[in-house]
Amino acid sequence: MSTPREIKILITGPMGAGKTTALAAVSSVTPIKTEATNSDLAQHSKTHTTVALDYGEVELAGGERLRLYGTPGQRRFNVMWQILAKGALGVVILIDMTRPDPIADLKDYYADFQSVIRESSCVIGVGRGSENSALSTADIAAACESLGSILPVFAVDVRQRNDVLLLLEALFSQIEMAAFE
Amino acid sequence: MKRLNCAAIGLPLNEKLLLGSLLELVALTDGHVFGLLDDEVEADIVFLDPESSGGRAYMAKPNTGLVSQIHYRSEGLAAQDSVTWVLQSPLRFGSLRIMLIDVVEKRRSVMQALSRAQADGLQLKNSTAPGQQNAIAAHRKFEHLIGMLQKLGPTSQPKLLHGPQGVQIVIDSAKLKVTITGREVANWQRQIKLCSQAMSLVIIQAPEPTPGAIVLTREQFYWELSKHIGSLVLLPGIAGFETFCLTRWPDLGALGAGPFDLRICALLSNREFSMGNIMRAVPIANSSLIGFLNGCALLGCMRNTPADLLHSAERPKIRPLPLPAYLTPAIVNKPAVTPERQGFLGLLGKLRSALSFNPKVDA
Numbered sequence: 301m302s303t304p305r306e307i308k309i310l311i312t313g314p315m316g317a318g319k320t321t322a323l324a325a326v327s328s329v330t331p332i333k334t335e336a337t338n339s340d341l342a343q344h345s346k347t348h349t350t351v352a353l354d355y356g357e358v359e360l361a362g363g364e365r366l367r368l369y370g371t372p373g374q375r376r377f378n379v380m381w382q383i384l385a386k387g388a389l390g391v392v393i394l395i396d397m398t399r400p401d402p403i404a405d406l407k408d409y410y411a412d413f414q415s416v417i418r419e420s421s422c423v424i425g426v427g428r429g430s431e432n433s434a435l436s437t438a439d440i441a442a443a444c445e446s447l448g449s450i451l452p453v454f455a456v457d458v459r460q461r462n463d464v465l466l467l468l469e470a471l472f473s474q475i476e477m478a479a480f481e
Numbered sequence: 482m483k484r485l486n487c488a489a490i491g492l493p494l495n496e497k498l499l500l501g502s503l504l505e506l507v508a509l510t511d512g513h514v515f516g517l518l519d520d521e522v523e524a525d526i527v528f529l530d531p532e533s534s535g536g537r538a539y540m541a542k543p544n545t546g547l548v549s550q551i552h553y554r555s556e557g558l559a560a561q562d563s564v565t566w567v568l569q570s571p572l573r574f575g576s577l578r579i580m581l582i583d584v585v586e587k588r589r590s591v592m593q594a595l596s597r598a599q600a601d602g603l604q605l606k607n608s609t610a611p612g613q614q615n616a617i618a619a620h621r622k623f624e625h626l627i628g629m630l631q632k633l634g635p636t637s638q639p640k641l642l643h644g645p646q647g648v649q650i651v652i653d654s655a656k657l658k659v660t661i662t663g664r665e666v667a668n669w670q671r672q673i674k675l676c677s678q679a680m681s682l683v684i685i686q687a688p689e690p691t692p693g694a695i696v697l698t699r700e701q702f703y704w705e706l707s708k709h710i711g712s713l714v715l716l717p718g719i720a721g722f723e724t725f726c727l728t729r730w731p732d733l734g735a736l737g738a739g740p741f742d743l744r745i746c747a748l749l750s751n752r753e754f755s756m757g758n759i760m761r762a763v764p765i766a767n768s769s770l771i772g773f774l775n776g777c778a779l780l781g782c783m784r785n786t787p788a789d790l791l792h793s794a795e796r797p798k799i800r801p802l803p804l805p806a807y808l809t810p811a812i813v814n815k816p817a818v819t820p821e822r823q824g825f826l827g828l829l830g831k832l833r834s835a836l837s838f839n840p841k842v843d844a
Contacts, residue, residue: 360832360834361831366835437735441729450728450750451730452730452733452746453732455735462839465839470746472829473746477747
C-alpha cells in the first residue's frame with residue numbers, strides 16, 4: 301500500500317472533552333465548525349456543541365496538507381466516523397475526567413475506532429486540571445491495557461498548542477517506531 | 482582466635498564504657514573476638530557519632546573500605562549507604578552482636594576481593610579511575626536517596642527550584658529521618674556534578690520552605706532526579722537485564738517529554754529491545770538513555786528480561802505489534818529503506834517541521 305493520498309488525523313472523545321479547542325490550537329487555518337445549540341444538556345452544560353464535524357488543517361512543505369477532523373461528542377452522530385477513520389494516520393481520544401465514568405467513555409471510543417487503532421496509532425489525552433478526579437492517568441492506561449493495547453496516556457491542557465502537539469508527536473513516534481522489530 | 486580492634490569516636494563516656502563491656506562479651510562462632518581501643522589508628526571497626534565533630538572529621542577522611550564504620554545515634558536512623566551500619570540507642574547486646582556478624586561478613590568479602598586483586602598483580606585502588614570512583618559513589622548516594630524517598634509518606638512533596646547556579650531539589654519533609662550536614666551537602670554537590678552534565682544541588686530537610694520553588698508530584702520528582710542525577714548506571718533493579726520493555730507509557734504530559742522520550746516509549750511499548758538496539762533506532766546519548774530507563778523503572782512502567790532468563794526456555798514469548806499496512810518491517814541493525822518507508826519518513830519529517838513540537842530540553 302502506498303502513502304495515503306489524504307493525510308488525516310481524527311480527534312474524538314465525549315462532549316466537552318475539548319476536541320474543538322484542541323483542533324483550533326494546532327490548525328493553521330481558522331477551523332470550520334458545525335456547532336448547534338446543545339440539546340443534550342444532560343451530557344454537558346455547554347450551550348453549543350459540534351453536530352457534524354470540525355475541520356482544520358496544517359500546511360506542509362510541498363503543498364500537502366494535514367487534515368484534522370474533530371468528531372461530534374454525541375455518539376448518535378457516529379454514522380460517519382468509520383468513513384472518516386479510513387486511512388487516518390491516527391486517532392486522538394480526549395477523555396474528560398470530570399464525567400461520571402471516564403473509563404466507560406474510553407472503552408466506547410476505543411471500540412468505535414478499533415480498526416484505526418490497530419492498524420495505525422492512537423493517543424489518549426486526559427484533561428489536565430482534573431487532579432481531583434478519583435482516577436489518574438495510570439488508571440486510564442490500565443484500562444487501555446485491559447483492552448489489549450499499551451497506549452500513551454498524557455495529562456494535557458488542550459488550550460496549549462504544545463500539549464496538543466505532544467499528542468500528535470506521540471502518534472508520529474508510534475508510526476515511525478512500528479517499523480523496528 | 483582472630484581479634485578485631487574497635488574504636489569509639491564522639492560517643493559519650495558512659496556509652497563508650499558500656500560498648501567496651503558489651504564488645505568483651507561478643508564472641509562469634511567462627512572465632513572472632515572484639516576489643517575496644519583508645520585510638521582509632523589501628524581500628525578495624527569504628528563506632529562513631531556522625532553528628533559529633535570527631536565523627537565528622539573521621540568521615541571526611543578517605544576510606545579504603547578496610548575500616549568498617551558503624552554510626553551510633555540516639556535517634557532511629559536508616560543506614561546511609563551500603564557500607565554504613567547504624568546502631569541505635571540504647572545499646573543492646575543482641576542488636577550489637579547481629580550487627581557485628583554482618584560487619585564481619587562484609588569485611589570478609591572486601592578482604593577476599595583484595596586478595597584476588599593482589600594475586601592478579603593488580604592494585605585495588607587502581608582498578609577504577611578516580612573520576613569513575615567518584616561517579617559511582619555519587620550514584621550510590623542517588624540510589625540511597627531514592628530508597629529514602631520511597632519510604633516517605635504520600636503527602637511529602639519534593640520541590641524543584643531553578644536558580645542561576647543550577648537546579649535545586651528541595652525535600653522539605655519532617656518525615657525524612659536523615660540529616661545531611663552542610664559539609665555533606667557540599668560533598669553531594671561536588672560528587673553529583675561529576676556524574677551529571679547539569680549541576681544539581683540536593684538539600685535534604687530544608688530549614689524552611691523555599692520561596693519560588695516548584696512543587697512536584699512524586700512521579701515528577703523521580704523523573705527529574707533520574708534525568709539530572711541518575712544517568713550514570715542503571716539502578717540495581719534493572720541493572721542485570723539485557724532487554725527493556727514498557728508495560729505502560731509514563732505520563733509525559735505531566736512529566737515533560739524530552740527530545741527522544743516519545744520515540745523510545747513507542748519503541749519499547751510491549752516490545753523488548755536491548756540498550757544497543759534502542760540507540761540504533763533513536764539517536765540518544767547513552768547517559769540520557771540510562772536516565773530515561775531509570776526514570777521508567779522508578780515510575781513502575783518498566784518490564785525487562787533478566788540475562789539468564791533471556792537465554793532459557795522460560796523466556797516469555799513477546800508478540801510483536803502488528804505493523805501498519807503501509808510500513809515495511811525493517812531490521813534495527815540495518816534498516817530497510819524502501820520507497821514506501823522513505824516516503825513515510827519524509828512525510829513525518831514534513832509534519833514535524835510544520836508543527837514544530839517543542840520537547841522539554843534539560844537544563
